[in-house]
Amino acid sequence: MSGLSDLGRxxxxxxxxxxxxxxxxxxxxAMQxxxxxxxxxxPGPGTxxxxxxxxxxxxxxxALATQDRRKPYQLTDSxxxxxxxELERMRAVANTGLRRLAVA
Structure with a gap:
């Protein structure tokens, strides 16, 4: 799996x-x-x-079946x-940053 970070910006x-x-x-x-x-x-609609x-x-x-002209989405296993x-990676970065700030 390539992960989310390869999506760049x-x-x-x-x-x-x-x-x-x-x-x-x-x-x-609803996501917005x-x-x-x-x-x-x-977030704007384009983003x-x-x-x-x-x-x-x-x-x-x-995508799931359209409901009242709205298209819902759901998370897949992937x-x-x-x-x-990604959240574990972010947690590791945040924990390191907080530790470093505490000793600075």
Whole structure:
């Protein structure tokens, strides 16, 4: 598995989308609301749907049947594994940074 970091500048929106979907399927607008609640910033539609497309192409998320003109997405097993690896990597970086700040 190549992981999310190879998405370059698109990796942050991808991580946020996967985190949003980790507790169940959501459509784009619901993901925007959830991400805004997590970060204080609402991703624009271009950023959101571009990242959704890339995640879907990699098999990390999949579209479900349209409901009331909205297309929900859900995390795949591959997406769950990629998110777990990325969050563990981020935790290691954060822990190291916090330790270094404590001794500085």
């Amino acid at each position: 698109f990796s942050e929106p991808a991580v946020l989308i996967l985190v949003s979907l980790a507790d169940g399927p959501k459509h784009g607008y 609301d959830d991400i805004a609640g997590l970060t204080g910033e609402r 959101l749907y571009g990242a959704i497309r890339r995640l879907e192409e990699r098999g990390y998320i999949e 997406g769950r594994a990629a998110l777990t690896l």
